[in-house]
Amino acid sequence: MPSLIAVLAFAAGAFWLEAPGLIRRKLTKELVVFILFLLAGTAFYAALVLEVRLPNLFQIIKLVYRIDA
Amino acid sequence: MKEYTNAKMSVRQFTILIILASIGDSILILPTITAASAKQDAWLSMVLALLLGMAAGGLFAAIANRLRGESLISAAQQRLGIWAGSTVSILFIIEFFMCGLTLMSEMGQFMTTQLMPETPVNAILLFFLSVIIIAYRYGVEAFARMSELLFPVFMSLLAVLVVFLMPQAEIENLQPIAAGGLGPIMRGAFPPFAAGFMEMVVLLMLVPHVAAKTKLTRPIISGFAIGGFLLLVIVALCVLVLGPNLMETKYYPTFVLAQKISIGNFLERLEAILAFLWVITVFFKMLLVYYSLTSGIAQLLRLKESRMLTIPLGMLLLVFTIAGTPNIAVYNEIIVRDYPWFDLSFCIALPALFLVALHLTRKRKVKGG
Structure with missing residues (x-):
């Protein structure tokens, strides 16, 4: 649980760091993209600390490129 | 992307970045991978990889000269149209992301197995990524200048290492030469060609920032040649000093x-020098990959700036590095057997097709007046 709180706090910190500047300069598209990426990053990081099994991207390469995989 | 397109680096800085990034992670992991196939002929594999690398450099230079001040991603979108251009861009971004994962994995593995065994890998990667993000946010000019500053330090320390190891070199370790024929040498050349040269496709993202009045062929080729030669020296030194057996069985023979x-029971255990050299080269390679990834996504989505993507992308890289590297044995097997083919598809075949497409679109434009 403390790890999850740390991840959420980190994401909140990143939002606090970036979002005000984007809002002030009226960069709406940039803000939307930032929020989407931050949500994805936070969700995956939360999944990692909660020990949810995440896809191993190297295994995908192995599946695609190895004939005897 | 105004904030970044104005940033310029000199041709010299561009060349230094290519040299440092082409050495990258290879300085530490290449000798063992090459020796696994080529044994005492690992140095011959490196010579072959260097020759192939020069050809890859020629391909990248041909593309760089046709980009005319644009980056790879923006040129793909402008010249190939929105659908084809975006598809090509996404494929390049996938390559940058995967390349970033390999570098992060190697950094984490090396630090936890050799230098800081009791420190959690997450903490090491978090600090490494933080430095990369800060360097990115300072901009291209700052990290290009930093490379110029660190390059003489890197070369001096490497020279110290080579000079001090020369007394222990045994020429018998090179023999017999090519005893197993050309097959093992060629197999041994593929991973260094992939890790050292193919992955340098990232340099095409830096092209708009190079203040060059002439073509970029010379800096790219000379960067590849110097970087490749330094790698050859390191691999040859590993064979000469350690011999093929020790080289093959250790994860980090360098x-x-x-x-x-x-030296005289006084100057001993200088591995910290090597760790420092490795951190410099991996840092610059990761920085170029991270720059390509972040600015590539911003250009693909036509965003006005890319700084806000740095932290979320860092989080994603961190998560997938940890998820993708459950243990060093599985990772190394994939890196040796499968990853070079991935690199070949995304860093050579894809740019070659892109070059053909650039040529055809230019021809069509000329015909159309």
Whole structure:
């Protein structure tokens, strides 16, 4: 649980760091993209600390490129 | 992307970045991978990889000269149209992301197995990524200048390492030459060609920032040649000092090599020098990959700036590095057997097709007046 709180706090910190500047300069598209990426990053990081099994991207390469995989 | 397109680096800085990034992670992991196939002929594999690398450099230079001040991603979108251009861009971004994962994995593995075994890998990667993000946010000019500053330090320390190891070199370790025929040498050349040269496709993202009045062929080729030669020296030194058996069985033979230095029972265990050299080269390679990834996504989505993507992308890289590297044995097997083919598809075949497409679109434009 403390790890999850740390991840959420980190994401909140990143939002606090970036979002005000984007809002002030009226960069709406940039803000939307930032929020989407931050949500994805936070969700995956939360999944990692909660020990949810995440896809191993190297295994995908192995599946695609190895004939005897 | 105004904030970044104005940033410029000199041709010299561009060349230094290519040299440092082409050495990258290869300085530490290549000798063992090459020796696994080529044994005592690992140095011959490196010569072959260097020759292939020069051809890859020629391909990248041909593309760079046709980009005319645009980056790879923006040129793909403008010249190939929105659908084809975006598809090509996404494929390049996938390559940058995967390349970033390999570098992060190697950094984490090396630090936890050799230098800081009791520190959690997450903490090491978090600090490494933080430095990369800060360097990115300072901009291209700052990290290009930093490379110029660190390059003489890197070369001096490498020279110290080579000079101190020379007394321990045994020429018999090179024999017999090509005893197993050309097959093992060619197999041994593929991973260094992939890790050292193919992945340098990232340099095409830096092209708009190079203040060059002439073509970029010379800096790219000379960067590849110097970087490749330094890698050849390191691999040859590993064979000469450690011999093929020790080289093949150790995960980081270059690190063992540095531990072997002993001058008059006074100057010993200089592996910290090697760790420093490795951190410099991996840092610059990761920085170029991270720059390509972040600015590539911003250009693909036509965003006005890319700084806000740095932290979320860092989080994603961190998560997938940890998820993708459950243990060093599985990772190394994939890196040796499968990853070079991935690199070949995304860093050579895809740019070659892109070059053909650039040529055809230009021809069509000329015909159309």
